[in-house]
Amino acid sequence: MLDRKFIRQESETLRQAIVDKRESADLDAFLEMDKQHLSLIAQVEELQAERNRASAAINEMKKSGEDASSAIAKTRELSQRTKELEQQQSELEEQLRELQLNFPNIPADxxxxxxxxDNLLIREWGEPVSKPEFEIKPHWDIGEELGLLDLARGAKVAGSGFPLLTGEGARFQRALINFMLDLHREAGFTELIPPLLVNSESATGTGQLPKLIDDMYHCSTDDLWLIPTSEVPVTNMFAGEILGPTDLPRYYTAYTPCFRREAGAHGKDTRGLLRVHQFDKVEMVKFVRPETSEEEHESLLAQAEKVLQALELPYRVMLLASGDLSFAAAKCYDLEIWSPGVGRWLEVSSVSNFGDFQARRAGIRFRPGEREKPQFVHTLNGSGVALARLVAALLETGLTPLGRVKIPEILRPYMGGQEFIGKED
RNA sequence: GGAGGACUAGCCUAACUGGUAAGGCAGCGGUCUUGAAAACCGCCGGGCUUUGCCCUUGGGGGUUCGAGUCCCUCGUCCUCCGCCA
Structure with a gap:
């Protein structure tokens, strides 16, 4: 959410941002309504002050034994009028907030x-396998052949897009999760296991609601949402709070399953593990002081890259153009790994800086120093990293001519020292 | 799921049969001091168009001139009962 003062004073900046981000939002309706609202507030407060004075006067009269009945009758009307205006004001406030929630964050300069x-290639790391010496199958074939993946039965028990990992496939994924959590914990991130269902307030706080309502699974009986990313429960952890001067920065990491309806995405990149309704992800979330958020963003990116470097996976870093940037983000790097079996770059991490956009929606503030006014924190998050596609690329990258899959060295301790997935023929 | 109790600012704790949130601790700034402690003074929920005004007693609503207090509703925690991996 954007600051109202900012929207008033920099309305042209916002107008341009809406265009740049390919969003639509009714700025003019907001500006008009905001003007009315401000003058209404002034009127309401004046009436409230008058009512408070009248009521205090009645109290004095009663204490000194005077008859207050005519004053009470007069104040009754005043109080009635105040309530009517208050009602109008709060209705207008609600409408304004709804409009305000639909304004996207402003892209960074x-x-x-x-x-x-127009996405910008920032750097590449490692050599993608472009001309393999033998045929590299796509991961869905490798997975089925080695008994790591049973997509048909996953589809049977839940539906298409709900992968079933089996045997060494399941174990491999668990190894990856443990490895990534250890890596981040050692870098100073506090490990969390958050709720997997969140209420509407939280989903609004991070910006999923109202815009992305169709992409989330909803439990209607209890009005709870399955999380599309652990960003939601973790970022909202401090919703409505004011953190102390020494509380920032805070770094968190969490492994959770993520649930996405992927509405409208059917038929597009949906084979195997490329785009699924449920996937595991290790996420990193930072709460930082505004003046540090740019450098924190760079170091968060570096931490996500460490995962891929440790796994010896070739990748590239893309800086997203405004039109590709998500609703709440001010700036975002994507990490893409090369999938030699599918022959494509796969996005496994988005590392985003949200500025104070989420903090303002969720009400996350901090006190810069003792006795100073609270300010909104900056929030950042990055996947570190998403598992389904990571597993896909690791299976294809590690494939040997014998049909086994070589396990990256760093993962072997997590696999009981094992070097390969799959038996020798 | 049922019954009962609780919720006041970072923490603790007051406020008559409704009368307009009183204190304490911690913290911060200052005076004093070689330094510290003590003592004393100030600050110590949020906002604004800041000699002032408005809002704030878990959230929302109602009654009333006026609600921490009365009523309704939701939430959270505690105790007991029931159910349960």
């Missing part, structure tokens, strides 16, 4: 303007 084709 160094974000390229444009669509997906």
């Amino acid at each position: 160094d974000v390229p303007r444009g669509g997906e084709q």
Whole structure:
């Protein structure tokens, strides 16, 4: 959510941002309504002050034994009028907030303007396998052949897009989770196991609601949402709180399953583990002071890269253009790993800086120093990293001519020292 | 799921049969001091168009001139009962 003062004073900046981010929001309706609202507040407060004075006067009269009945009758009307205006004001406030929730965050200055084709390649690491010496099958074939993946039975018990990992496939994934959590914990991130269901308030706080309502699974009986990313429960952890001067920065990491309806995505990149309704992810979330958020963003990116480097997976870093940037983000790097079996780059991490956008929605503040006014924190998060696609790329990258899959060295301690997945023929 | 109790600012704790949130601790700034402690003074929920005004007693609503207090509703925690991996 954007600051109202900012919307008033920098309305043209916002107008441009809405265009740049390919969003739509009714700015003019907001500005008009906001003007009415401000003058209404002034009127309401004046009436309230008058009512408070009248009521205090009645109290004095009663104490000194005077007859207050005519004053009470007069104040009754005043009080009635105040309530009516208060009612109007709160209705207008609610409408304003609804409009305000639909304004996207402003892209940072160094974000390229444009669509997906304008994403900027920042750097590449490692050599993607482009001309393999033998046929590298896509992970769905490797997975089925080695008994790691049973997509048909996953589809049977839940539906398409709900993968079933089996045997060494399940164990491999668990090894990856443990490895990544250890890596982040050692870098100073506090480990969390958050709720997997959240209420509407939390889903609004991080920006999923109202815009992405169709992409989330909803439990209607209890009005709870399955999390699409652990960003939601973790970021909202401090919703409505004021943190102390020494509380920042705070770094958290959490492994959770993530649930996404992927509405409208059917038929697009949906084979195997490329796009699924349920996937595991290790996430990192930071709460930081505003003046440090740019450097914190860079170091968060570096931490996500460490995962891929340790796994010896070639990857590239993309800076997203404004049109590809998510609703709540001011700036975002994507990490993409090479999938030699599918022959494509796969996005396994988004590392985003939200500025104070989420903090303002969720009400997360901090006190910069003793006796100083509370300010909104900056929130950042990054996948470190998403598992389904990571497993896909590791299976394809590690595939040997014998049909087994070589396990990256760093993971072997987590696999009981094992070097390969799959038996020798 | 049922019964009972509780919720006041970072923490603790007051407020008559409804009368307009009183204190304490911790913390911060200052005076004094070689330094510290003690003592004393100030600050110590949020907001604003800041000699002032408005809002704030878990959230929302109601009654009333006026609600921490009365009523309704939701939430959270505690105790007991029931159910349960």
